[in-house]
Amino acid sequence: MIKVGVIGLGAIGQRLIQGFENHPETVIAAVCDTLEERTKEVAAQLGGIPAFCDHKEMLEKVELDLVYVAVPPKFHHAVASDVLKKGIHILCEKPLANSLEEAKSLLNQAQAAGVVHGMNFPLNYSPAARTFEKMIKTDYVGKLRRVHLKMHFPEWPRPWQQNAWVASKEQGGYVLEVGIHYIQQIQKIFGEVKVKDVQLQFPKDPQACENAILATLELSDGTPVLIDGMSQIAGKEEIAFTAYGTEGTLSVLNWGQLEGGKIGEDIVPLDADNSLTDSLIDNLVKGLKGEEAAIIDFSAGYEAQVVLEELRKG
Ligand SMILES: NC(=O)c1ccc[n+]([C@@H]2O[C@H](COP(=O)([O-])OP(=O)(O)OC[C@H]3O[C@@H](n4cnc5c(N)ncnc54)[C@H](O)[C@@H]3O)[C@@H](O)[C@H]2O)c1
Structure with missing residues (x-):
């Protein structure tokens, strides 16, 4: 099972959680949102999985294979950089970042980390x-x-x-x-x-x-x-x-x-x-297994x- 951590539990974060939960090869292993109440509620719905208000703590304490970053655009750079520093595969919401400089920095960090780096362009x-x-x-x-x-x-x-x-x-x-x-x-x-x-x-x-x-x-x-x-x-x-x-x-x-x-x-x-009909999650799973996959990566995110x-x- 691929263990997924989700950072940002708003409209889109919660939508994709269902997709990960319904996929036979992925499971949500931890969730994080700065809003404590929201985090607790989502974690409880997922059977009482670990819940965090600080993404760094989540990255420190839970072993994760993939982290999905679904925070508002101006936080993408800081949060995704922390995920990449840990060398964890990443799925980031679009746009990649909130400026060209930030987007370039994330692309460079993702390539240097040698991880799968995908974007959610449905x-x-x-x-x-x-x-x-x-x-x-x-x-x-x-x-x-x-x-x-x-x-x-x-x-x-x-x-x-x-x-x-x-x-x-x-x-x-x-x-x-x-x-x-x-x-x-x-x-x-x-x-x-x-x-x-x-x-x-x-x-x-x-x-x-x-x-x-x-x-x-x-x-x-x-x-x-x-x-x-x-x-x-x-x-x-x-x-x-x-x-x-x-x-x-x-x-x-x-x-x-x-x-x-x-x-x-x-x-x-x-x-x-x-x-x-293959989905984003089907392709992420293939990518994490080292198989050929249709993943829109950070270089496409940067070009956009x-x-x-x-x-x-x-
Ligand atoms: N791919 C798509 O089709 C699609 C659709 C809608 C939104 N989005 C993107 O998804 C992202 C989120 O959009 P949304 O509509 O879900 O926003 P939202 O405001 O509903 O949710 C964002 C959540 O992130 C939390 N958050 C903010 N900063 C945080 C941090 N540092 N750590 C942890 N949690 C934090 C907020 O408390 C909130 O719960 C944006 O980048 C947006 O552009 C993508």
Whole structure:
């Protein structure tokens, strides 16, 4: 059994705990959160496993094979550095860190430690996004003309993630929280991307994150990539990642819905290839066993952070 320690027991930390608990080859061996009550509650739900408010104490006292870092972005660097100093395999939440310097430092430390270093970018394990990638590679859209990322939120932070940090310019905003997933997908599917122009808009509160972004990026062959983000608007949330080509159009809508059409036809829902079902945890387990695994590592996290920081700077 792979013994997993979790640092950060918020919305996402608790979600992944279920995944580790349900996997036949992993078990949660210890949990840590600075909120004592939350830590005790989660540890009790997991059958009274060791619980800590200080991650260093957890790393000192419990023998762990893998540590999952799910604290807010500005704590990733400090916490992940302590895990890597112990030479423990690591899964870190995205973005890798809260600045380019921190991301570079984590990448260097992970490579020097010689451990498995994975990031939680769930689109890489989603049948819709994987089918999108497969269809792009088999030329469904023909020659690519444009990539478009639309991120429209009636309300940011979203109702399920009402934390002060998600609303802050310091370590939140949807370019950081949501945009980073698609930056990583763009780099994986389409290759290198450079930022050409960024226009950000902010509300009056100087601490608050962006409420709009309009950015132009470019792939290495000159294909434009547009990012159109808005929050505090009417209507429903819509996140659309679309490739326009000479033969057709293909999108991943709202994380998990694939749709597309050939030129001259309507856009219709398309079936994702549900045989593409191995999970992040399946792949981490393979990686820890030394087998070939689809792990999005800290170097991919760093490359995504390069673009993210350009967008955040405006
Ligand atoms: N991969 C995804 O799809 C996805 C989705 C949502 C959030 N995230 C990422 O996950 C991370 C956490 O997001 P969240 O929404 O769960 O946040 P959250 O605020 O709900 O939870 C964070 C938890 O970390 C705890 N914490 C803060 N500092 C700590 C420290 N030093 N040691 C131990 N615990 C500490 C907080 O008390 C809180 O319980 C962020 O980096 C976020 O970007 C990823």
